[in-house]
Amino acid sequence: MSEQLLKQHRDAIDHIDATILKLLNERAEHARQIGEIKGGGVVYRPEREAQVLTRIKSLNPGPLPGESVARLFREIMSECLALEKPLSIAYLGPEGTFSQLAATKHFGHAARGVACSSIDEAFRLVESRTLDYVVAPVENSTEGAVGRTLDLMITTPLKICGEVVLRIHHHLLRSVATTEGIRRVYSHAQSLSQCHEWLNKNLPVDVERISVASNAEAARLASLDPAAAAIAGQAAAERFGLTKLAENIEDEPNNTTRFLVLGHQDVSPSGSDKTSIVVSAPNRPGAVHSLLAPVADNGVSMTKFESRPSRVGLGDYVFFIDMEGHRTDANIAAALQGLAEKTAYLKILGSYPVAVL
Numbered sequence: 001m002s003e004q005l006l007k008q009h010r011d012a013i014d015h016i017d018a019t020i021l022k023l024l025n026e027r028a029e030h031a032r033q034i035g036e037i038k039g040g041g042v043v044y045r046p047e048r049e050a051q052v053l054t055r056i057k058s059l060n061p062g063p064l065p066g067e068s069v070a071r072l073f074r075e076i077m078s079e080c081l082a083l084e085k086p087l088s089i090a091y092l093g094p095e096g097t098f099s100q101l102a103a104t105k106h107f108g109h110a111a112r113g114v115a116c117s118s119i120d121e122a123f124r125l126v127e128s129r130t131l132d133y134v135v136a137p138v139e140n141s142t143e144g145a146v147g148r149t150l151d152l153m154i155t156t157p158l159k160i161c162g163e164v165v166l167r168i169h170h171h172l173l174r175s176v177a178t179t180e181g182i183r184r185v186y187s188h189a190q191s192l193s194q195c196h197e198w199l200n201k202n203l204p205v206d207v208e209r210i211s212v213a214s215n216a217e218a219a220r221l222a223s224l225d226p227a228a229a230a231i232a233g234q235a236a237a238e239r240f241g242l243t244k245l246a247e248n249i250e251d252e253p254n255n256t257t258r259f260l261v262l263g264h265q266d267v268s269p270s271g272s273d274k275t276s277i278v279v280s281a282p283n284r285p286g287a288v289h290s291l292l293a294p295v296a297d298n299g300v301s302m303t304k305f306e307s308r309p310s311r312v313g314l315g316d317y318v319f320f321i322d323m324e325g326h327r328t329d330a331n332i333a334a335a336l337q338g339l340a341e342k343t344a345y346l347k348i349l350g351s352y353p354v355a356v357l
């Protein structure tokens with residue numbers, strides 16, 4: 001190894017770091033002044049943040065991967081925004097849940113996460129303006145819809161202003177470094193079911209599977225009980241100092257969860273957006289087909305269609321629909337108009353940028 005060459009590169013890095021630092025602070029100063037122009041109004045602008053991240057990815061010449069530079073800029077924007085006003089984010093706790101990871105992935109580390117005891121509580125704290133935004137799981141690629149979040153979407157005055165897509169990796173965690181003597185496995189019901197095959201193959205049949213409120217709660221219980229293991233993610237393993245006995249034990253290799261970000265604001269178009277709505281359809285043959293005609297007639301692509309009991313009576317359903325585009329786009333506006341004429345109930349849940357990270 002040439003000491004001389006090493007020193008040359010390190011000197012270059014020192015010089016570059018000083019330049020990056022100066023530029024970061026110049027950027028932050030612009031953000032602070034933008035905050036003053038906003039004059040105490042809404043500071044977080046999801047459409048602008050999505051545009052910044054998309055632009056950075058498209059400008060990136062490498063060798064750093066596009067995902068990596070986007071993550072770095074996610075944190076830079078998080079710190080710049082905190083100079084305007086620090087944001088508070090409600091998520092389903094305790095600390096170490098995938099909801100917390102999703103909140104950090106979307107808002108960066110400068111936002112203050114607040115662990116809530118239920119999805120309902122997280123919504124309530126934002127509805128009452130005690131906290132700024134809520135991040136709530138809405139669907140998992142293996143397990144399907146998160147019913148409680150969908151039900152809350154119907155009644156909440158909050159609007160969707162973003163989405164977060166998170167790859168979910170589950171690990172078998174324990175306070176001791178061996179699989180010998182495991183009597184029970186704690187996890188959230190969805191995670192137990194996402195790792196069902198692995199558990200059948202790898203643990204004795206008499207190991208009890210116990211579902212608890214969250215994966216982080218499972219990790220906490222396992223940290224107190226040497227005869228127990230937990231299925232949870234990396235964050236929970238770190239939070240409770242558990243050993244990873246087996247990694248990535250989810251049965252479905254592309255296991256992902258989608259989260260929604262909700263707040264009080266309507267979001268302007270970013271150029272790559274989705275619009276989410278919920279509608280009811282009368283309980284008679286062909287009703288859904290006829291209801292959807294305005295969507296097809298206006299050339300709108302649906303990215304999701306999910307039915308859910310309306311809870312009014314057996315056989316009555318509401319339909320959650322995601323469409324590609326912003327509600328101010330001509331084709332979406334026309335589809336929404338057509339839908340409104342055909343249904344007794346239509347709620348626009350929000351238009352928001354497609355996840356960039």
Ligand SMILES: C=C(O[C@@H]1C=C(C(=O)O)C=C[C@H]1O)C(=O)O
Binds near residue numbers: 044045046052076078
């Ligand atoms: C600086 C602004 O405020 C926030 C910070 C941003 C940034 O750091 O680039 C972008 C959008 C806003 O969430 C802005 O609105 O442009």
